[in-house]
Amino acid sequence: MAICETCERTSSDLPSPRVRPPVASRAKYLPGVQSPALSGAVSIGSIDAYIQRARRFPMLTREDEFRLASRYRDDNDVDAARQLVVSHLRLVISVARGYLGYGLPHADLIQEGNIGLMKAVQRFDPTRGIRLVSFAIHLIKAEIHEYVLKNWRMLKLATTKAQRKLFFNPRSMETSSQGLGSTRAAEIAQILDVTPAEVIEMDTRLSGHDVALDGDSDDDEAFAPITYLGRLLGRTVACPRRACACPTAE
DSSP: OOOOOOOOEEOSSOOOOOOOSOOGGGGGGOTTTOOHHHHHHHOOSSHHHHHHHHHTSOOOOHHHHHHHHHHHHHHOOHHHHHHHHHTTHHHHHHHHHTTGGGOOOHHHHHHHHHHHHHHHHHHOOGGGSOOHHHHHHHHHHHHHHHHHHHTOTTTTSTTSHHHHHHHHOTTSSOOBTTBOOHHHHHHHHHHHTSOHHHHHHHHHHOOOEEOOTTOOSSTTGGGSHHHHHHHHHTSOOSOGGGGOOOTTOO
16 A cells, blocks of 8 residues: 555545445454554544544653653553554544545544554654654555545546546646646646546546645644644644655655
8 A cells, every 4th residue: 555645635526425334343453552442532423522522632742652652562552552543633633624525424534544543553663753643644644545545436547556646636736727738638647657538537527626734724723734743843844745754655
């Protein structure tokens, strides 16, 4: 599974999705962090109540994060893993919100993102000197991407990495309101190693709008992905993938 993707776009003008069965049971594939306490922390239930509950968990300092990650990595301390997960639930909620344009349930998107977060906690190495958020955001997005891709009948094109870029970001470079012209389509096709016809077909299907990396101006503004990263890393971050520590990231 590719961990990194370029910044995505969404669309509200798409056909109805084919929604798969609930995914909460997939936690069984994460034995390293599975526990009743952790399952309760990431179960969705009422979406509004879940979001309010997630907001109450404090963010971790670098020192606390290192201590908890070391406890989990060295001693398999599940409570430490739980604290790492719940302190990042707001990040998952914010990332998942960016995919609402695909018409899939917000709770399902969050659940998929939570699975990515738990996988990140499993794989996180605190000795590498990077923050968990920088590592986790790519796994969170990867899980949500897979969920979206598996639930759209129209996605015969999105089978390769380059074609997935077309689906999630068909207008990676600014285009006019009239859509892609043949010259622009050829340029993007060359960059992504696909055919101009595939670019035009995907662009026609998706009248995408930006996934707001910096989030909407609402109560979660401080926990939009770009703000969240900036606060944790103590600097301005232009795009989360630049801080990725995952060995498969480009």
